[in-house]
Every structure is written in C-alpha cells, then in structure tokens.
Amino acid sequence: MVTMKNNIIRGKCVDISSEGKGVIKTVYGVIFVDALLLGEEAEIEVTYARKGVAYGKIVKLITKSPDRIQPLCPVSTACGGCVFQNASYEYELRYKKHKVEETLKRIGHLENIKVNDVIGMDDPSHYRNKIQVPFGKENKHVIYGFYKSNTHKIIPIKECNIEDKKAGPILKEIASLMEEFHIDPYNEDYRTGIIRHVLIRTSISTSEIMVVFVSNVDTFPGRNNFIKELVNRCPQISTIIFNVNKRDTNVILGENEKTLYGKGFITDEILGLKFNISSKSFFQVNPIQVQKLYGSALEYANLSKKDTVLDAYAGVCTIGLLAAPHVKHVTSVELVKSAVINGRNNAKLNNINNIDIIEDDCTLYINKRLPKFDVVIMDPPRKGSTPEFLNALLKIKPSRIIYISCDVSTLARDLEYLVKDYNITTIQPVDMFPRSFHVETICALSIKGQM
Ligand code: SAH
DSSP, X not given: OOEEXXXXXXXXXXXXXXXXXXXXXXXXXXXXXXXXXXXXXXXXXXEEEETTEEEXXXXXXXXXXXXXXXXXXXXXXXXXXXTTTTXXXXXXXXXXXXXXXXXXXXXXXXXXXXXXXXXXXXXXXXXXXXXXXXXXXXXXXXXXXXXXXXXXXXXXXXXXXXXXXXXXXHHHHHHHHHHHTTOOBOBTTTTBOSEEEEEEXXXXXXOOEEEEEEESSSOXXXXXXXXXXXXXXXXXXXXXXXXXXXXXXXXXXXXXXXXXESOSOEEXXXXXXXXXXXXXXXXXXXXXXXXXXXXXXXXHHTOOTTOEEEEESOTTTHHHHHHGGGSSEEXXXXXXXXXXXXXXXXXXXXXXXXXXXXXXXXXXXXXXXXXOOSEEEEOOOTTOOOHHXXXXXXXXXXXXXXXXXXXXXXXXXXXXXXXXXXXXXXXXXXXXXXTSSOOEEEEEEEETTOO
C-alpha cells in the first residue's frame, strides 16, 4: 500500500535494485531508496524524480527488518561505497544470489538454472589491499578521507571498515607529518598545494606495504627529510613512490614516478604463486576471496596434463599462470602492453615455461589462426565479451569454457550466445566486494553432445 502526503510517501520495500537500493512501487512510478531493506515499510522523502524513476531517503522507518543492523561505519550513507553497511552479511549474500538468478532469467532468458550459494567471507571486513585517499584542508588542518558520492568534497574518515587495518595508522602519520613539514594538500580550485592523493597497497602473504604519493609538482623542498621521517615513524612501510600527476582528470595516477624508498614494488601470493605488484599493476583488491575465486574456477575447469588452455582477457595472466602447472600448455592473450609485460615477468618469477603470453585482441588472435584448445578461460572487463569473440569461440569449439564475470548482466547477455552449443554446468557467485552491490560470478560450460 502506498500513500502520499506532503511529498512524503509511505511504502513497503518489495525488491532490491541491481545497485542494492530498496525498491518501492507506487502509482507514480518506482522509487529507489537508500538503505531500505526488503520487507521494510517506511516514510520516504523523494530526493530526485524524473520520467517515472525516483530516488528517495528514509525519513521514518515503520517496520524494521530482522536483518537490519547498526551501521558499521559512521559515514556509510555519505560515502556511498558500502550500500550494505546496515544489513546482516547473510542478507547481503542472499541478495547477491538472488541478483544472479534474476539477471540470468531477465537478461539471458535462462530458465531453470541452478545458482550455487554465494561464496562469502568468514569476516567481511578490512579486506581491501588497495586504498586511494584524497587529501585536503579543513580549518587549517590536513584532512583525508573519501569523496562524498558524486562530488569532490572530502569526508574525513579515520578508519574505513573495508580497508586493510594497516593503512589507517600510516595515513594518520602522513597527515600529521604534512602539518609539521608545512606540506599542503592540493587545492583543486586554486591549483595550489602539493599532495593530491595517497595510495597504499598491502600484501597479505609478505606483509609488505607500498605508499604512493600522488603530487601535482615534480618535487618539493624537504622531500627527502619528509620521507626519512615517515619511514622512521612507520618502519612497516617497505617502499615509497612519488608519482606526478598534473592533469585535471579523474585518473589518480600520472605517467611519471620515482621510487624514493625501497624496491618500488611489493610481492603477494595467490595459491602459492608470487606476483610482483607495482603502483599501477592490476591486482584483485580482495586477496582472501581471490584464492577462492580462482581456486574454484580451476576446479570447474577440471584440468589435466593433456589439456591446452586459452586464457583470454588475461590481464597480468594470474589465471593462466595458476592453470599452467596443471596442464600441457597455456596461451594468454591480453590487449594492454603493460599488463603483458607484468604477466611475462610473473611467469619468470615463478619459473613457469609452458605459457605463451601474447599481446593481441583475443578475437583477432582466434580468427587469425583458428587454434585448438581444450579449455578456454575468459575474464572480460565489466562490459563483458563481444558477439565477435563469442562467435570465434563457437568456431574453435573448446570442450570446456570457464567464464569469470564481474557484471552478471553482461554475463547473462553473453551466455545467450553460448547456450546454443554449450551446457551450463555450474554457476558459482563469489563475493569479492563485501558491503558493495558488486558480485563476481564463475560460469562453467561444457560442449553439448560430449561426456
Ligand atoms: N584475470 C585478469 C584480469 C582481467 S581484467 C587478471 O587477473 O589479471 C580484463 C582484461 O581484459 C583487461 O586487462 C583488459 O585490458 C583486457 N581486454 C579487454 N578487451 C580485450 C580484448 N579485446 N582482447 C584482449 N584483452 C582484452
């Protein structure tokens, strides 16, 4: 039942949107409400409305879901990063499974597909190994935090519930040292100041920590003393990089950088293999769940020493390198040169020789040579694959395909192509980003007519 009085609407949450918001259906249209849980009834203030779609916020909660919890973070609503801060983790995992089932039906028209329970974390907090924090000034003090959603206003935050606990104390020390050394944060409006962002990457296997200062100037007076004092106060830091970004775009890191302390990279491990990570390397941000994601993907691929594998959309070849010890040969194909170089270095680091890492578009690669593969593992970006690549796959017909997807709507769209010739054997969602609405999905397919 929906009623409206003085621009306040009363309604019940009947669904959760793909972005994790509560859905209220009214005669005026659908309202997406922040932090409203399934089954809850509330008075809602509409904050934005256009062409039958509206957004709103809770003014008064009338019935409370048993899954509602006290928000774990004081700025959860303003920051916007964690849409599930006020719901139990079980609720979040149920929602993520439902999202996969519903999307496969609605977009992929795939009926009667069994979706496994989402593989979650034992403790869904402090998992992020990469943190990028803007610095600014407020009341003459250096502050750091997160941009308020859709703005460049910094919300100061002392401790974030999803980032690695090792980052907070270092950021705090950096802020006080900047005040002591009179190093100003960058001011976007006046283009003054020095430090724009600080990026911290941590490794769970080696405990190494990288700190990257992103600056709009090439250097500043007293830089060496500043770095020396930082290492003195935070001896847990392994390497410090000074990155220069003079452009006014949303890209955080600039082209040029210099290592000021340590070796310029950190090393982490996934399922026993080592990976060197530089400031710009792609590396999964949840080092605990990545083991489960890739471990499960390899298990579903059912690899044997006779198999040849194509690792398409390879990135830094993490999956290809993990598969290599179990198979005859792997070919990894990746478009971006720096990722290819990273992949080759990682192959050397781990003494893996039965892998070819090719810089190419994966569709062109297949169409040029029509190679034979037993297994294709594909991990495309958020926008998914393309009809051209999927048609190329249907030409070379590997007996198994493992599709790893970070957006189930593009997975659903792409599966519609493949199900003509392939059976879906497993759909396994993995929660790589607890508290956000994102869900990663592994889909295993095997060619029809073969046992
Ligand atoms: N599994 C990888 C990450 C994959 S992210 C890892 O662990 O490193 C998707 C990758 O696909 C990106 O690196 C992107 O550069 C690459 N890519 C996008 N389009 C491509 C194409 N047409 N051919 C080959 N690679 C492509």
